[in-house]
Amino acid sequence: MKFANRVESLPPYLFAEIDKKRQAAIARGVDIINMGIGDPDQPTFKHIVDAMHKALDDPSTHNYPPYQGMKEFREGVVKWFEKRFGQKFDADKECVSLIGSKEALHNCIFATIDKGDIALLPDPAYPVYKSSTILSGGKPYVTPLLEKNNWLPDLTKIPSDVAQKANIIMVGYPNNPTGAIAPLEFYDEVIAFAKKYDLIVLSDNAYSELTFDNYVAPSIFQAKGAKDVALEFHSLSKTYNMTGWRVGFAVGNEKVIKALSTVKTNIDSGVFKAIQRAAITAFDTPKEIIQKNISLYKERRDVAIKGLRELGWNIKDPIKGTFYLWLPIPPSFKASTDFASAMLDKCGIVVPPGSGYGEYGEGYFRIALTIDKKRIEEGILRMKKEGLVFAQACSVK
Template sequence: MSEEFHRIRRLPPYVFAEVNKAKAAARARGADIIDLGMGNPDSPTPPHIVAKLVETVADPRSHRYSVSKGIPGLLKALAGYYARRFDVQLDPATEVVATLGSKEGLANLSAAITSPGDTILVPNPSYPIHQFGFIIAGASVRSIPARPDEDMLRALERAVRHSVPKPTALIVNFPSNPTAYVADLDFYRELVAFARREEIWILSDLAYAEIYFGDTPPPSILQVPGAKDVAVEFTSLSKTYSMAGWRMGFAAGNPRLINALTRIKSYLDYGAFTPIQVASVAALNGPQECVEQMRTLYRDRRDVLIRGLSAAGWNVPSPEGSMFAWAPIPERFVHLGSVGFAKLLMQEAGVAVAPGLGFGEYGEGFVRIGLVENTQRLRQATRNIRTFLNAHNGGPARTEVPADGTLADAS
């Protein structure tokens, strides 16, 4: 009875736990920690969405079990969003299902389509559920490059030739978490052609579709002709409407995959609370000025962060989309690794970031910085970081941070 359960054994120690422990210890000592580590929107949900929730929850009939697949009006609203935004036509009855956030949807579809020993292709680094949903389901994961370019396409071709068994599914996520990479429609065309030729499913995570900072909105893979033959796409209201805690997401696309996810969900849940689903209809069908306001908010925060870090001597690429900056660790701290650097930054600068290692082995050497504080706090964070970097300007930092979050001199 002392052995760990099989599926738990396949999960590595949670990398973020060390940083979270150090953060909790610092706050217990009264330290002011500017937390840029978690992608947790800090803005309130728009008032008209909250008002619809309050109105609906006042009706006792809405307190009963809901519908696992999603109420019809919500499925139609998501189809309407795809028609307006991407000029993609979806059948609400067969090509859309509501999920308890995109994370739950990805995990349940992984369980629905995976047999033990299957090979799945996942970008590395990537959001943890992209690989661990399949690992929990018994699959083996083969890493591919995360940037949407020729290197990824060549890696896909090699994976088909050299993986045993042949891969059954591919995960993509653009704008991506954590790297903030964005893909264009030409890249999706190549992916769809590859998947159709090799008979591989594509699971696209489009959770950050509305957080972009250029003139061209990120496309959907379903815009590619024939994509619905091989692809399903996950979206979420979490970031678009600051509804992260509401847990409202969707899957759309290939009817066979949608049916598989719907069947799995029918055994596991009764769907989101009906008032949340009704309020989500109000989000999708109601006034959309709040989405542009949200986009402007994140753009302003991005600019403050990137300018402030540059002034501090830390050159970080400016993200084109998502609510994150993917920051290479300054050279003099590389030897600490991403976990050690994140803990040191928190202890000495009072700024919490997410270590890149938590997103896969190829995330080592980076940290993810979330645009989840207001501009005043971001300016304070970059001032703190500037002081921190200046204090270590004499060469490689020789400070190591043990697991308990206290500092020790490594010399």
């Protein structure tokens, strides 16, 4: 059998690898605490499930959906976007439905990157940006996200000959895996940079609604001139606990929407209409329901941070966005994979090693707050018992 080089050249998909190890540990009878994947543990909100039941009972939802998404869905999107971010979009030309944002990130990179083209990507980052660039025959050029820069890329460090050869720049805040947020001025800078070098900006805003402590995340479209160059991906996955439903949307520059839609039209047949109807209901979710869900994550965040501080981690400010904690591995470990393996083997805790998110993720690991706070407390206890603390010298109470 022969397989395409592009498949052979991909590194193994991080979460699939982690899942294999997790399954093996479960088979050995280990009581696993899974802090690995950002998959909400709470059910989809009831009013959305109810809307789905109703939509399913209507046979008119059972056939192929329109490629770009139902008109009512796109109208629901642009109405939500205007209410949330104060920005207007044309539902027909500047909006498309997505089967979750993961496929769209891939398809949009596929639509914008030719063989040999450079994609300016953050690192560490959601692994799809890099793998889709490689699958498209492009060359990733990574801009490091460093703590000293608040995990924002330093665009002034990108050599101008590289920027000239690049075709896209990818940004994503609130950020997976670092939990960092971006001020609106950052988007101004990105847009100016993109205009200077004729780049398309792809903004991944999957966590826009998952924020804490009264922080409200912006959209890139609140920055002036963004529509000239940008497209933004949104997902219902994390906001409404809908990861399994596979629904999201992109809004932005008409030409980029058209290019993405052209690829999608040729390879998928859209989002199940019943799901689109349920999604329309999701857009009208009362604030209190979302807030209750956020409070749950906030409580877990605070429990985790308190425990980790007691184990010696110097966590200055609690994260303001996403449900991830991004932490340095203890200095006694050389590589993040060694630390992740020790966490699994000694404590039965699954955490992804930072290196899975790129070379600048080395030296870190990520915790997903998608488990009950009691399990987080149990995890902290196991770490303490096994000596998996940040520094031996710290005072562990």
